[in-house]
Amino acid sequence: MKILTFPLSSILTHVFLLSLLLPFSASTSPGNSLSRGSSLSAEDESPALVSSDGSFSCCFHNVGSNAYTFSIWFSKSNENTTVWTANRDSPVNGHGSRIIFRKDGSVVLTNHDDAVVWSTNTSSTEAQRMKLLDSGNLVVVDGDDNDVFVSSRTRYNSSKYGVLDEKGQFLASDRLAFNASDWGPGISRRLTLDYDGNLRLYSLNESTGSWSITWAALQRMLRAHGLRGQNGILAYTPLPQCSCPPGYKMANTSDWNKGCKPKIEINCDNPHPFKFLELRNIDF
Structure with a gap:
């Protein structure tokens, strides 16, 4: 029987390297909370926060050319469907923008020029952590786990709940x-x-x-009139398809909501022969 032996210094070296690697790997895995004094960058590629059951993710979400929002989305959806956005109407730059949990208790979204785009308005509170819950809510809590900010309480243009x-x-x-x-x-x-x-x-x-x-x-959406503008025809087959009646064309070739207009210019001083056509199964 052959017994393999290794120098003690070699074993200690491998153990030391392993002890360095393990904490590093753990720190790169997304958690469900962010502590006071921490920050997230728009340049991070992986989700910064993931709910403990894995249903929701929260981080910077690309919505255009170098345009990002801080959003929550369904992790298991093919489309990464967004459920909440902090800066819906004010996307930030993909370089230099950050979410910062300030030491005064507020969580702010800053653009590349450090301008504050959005805030939880929780300064001068006992806020300690920001957490992404299994319900999809992003909350800021104090040391006793009491809510001081809840994302779902954000209202847009409405006084109803x-x-x-x-x-x-x-x-x-x-x-x-x-x-x-x-x-x-x-x-x-x-x-x-x-x-x-x-x-x-x-x-x-x-x-x-x-x-x-x-x-x-x-x-039955066909019961709703005017979805595609004046004289437009909307059919579900089952996906919605738009068209114009015979003798008509799109009023705006890039926007069906503008409806349809006659292909010829109608002028009472220069009359053209007109006729009526029957359009079956169409409700105007």
Whole structure:
């Protein structure tokens, strides 16, 4: 039997190197909280904060050419669907912008020139940590874990509140209420006002990363008139498709919302022969 022996100095060297590497690896893994006096950079490639169950991520999110927002999104969605944004209307530069948890207790988003774009307004408080919860809420808490800031309490152009609970039931302060068709716990959902003006509730299939509609304010969008401007025709097949009636063209080739206009100039002083056409299954 052969016994391999190694010099004690070699063993100590390997142990020392391992002890250096392990803390470094742990520090690069995203956690769910940020402590007072810390900061995050827009140049970090990986999510800075991840909820403990892995459902939500929070960091700088690219929304354009060198334009970033500080956002929360669904981690398991193929589209990285955003659920909350601090600076929705004021994107920051991708170089030099930071989230800073100041020693006075406030969390601020600064642009590359150090101008404050957004703040939690929690200065002069006992704020100690910023945490990303499993609910998708970003909160700032004191030493006793009491909330001093909650992201979901941010309101945009409204004085009404609405709550979507974990089972898919929505209840608003104006008594509007509805349930998701897949009502029950354990499903990630989002309520979205879509580009066509319809309010829809989506449920996430975490195994595929895709969303499905489980409630909609208007079940048949064809009943909503004027979605594509004057004289525009909108058909669902099942995806929305826009077109113009015969003899008409887009009023603006880059914007269907402008509707359609006649291909010829209508002038009472220079009349052209006109005729009526029957358009089947179209409601104006």
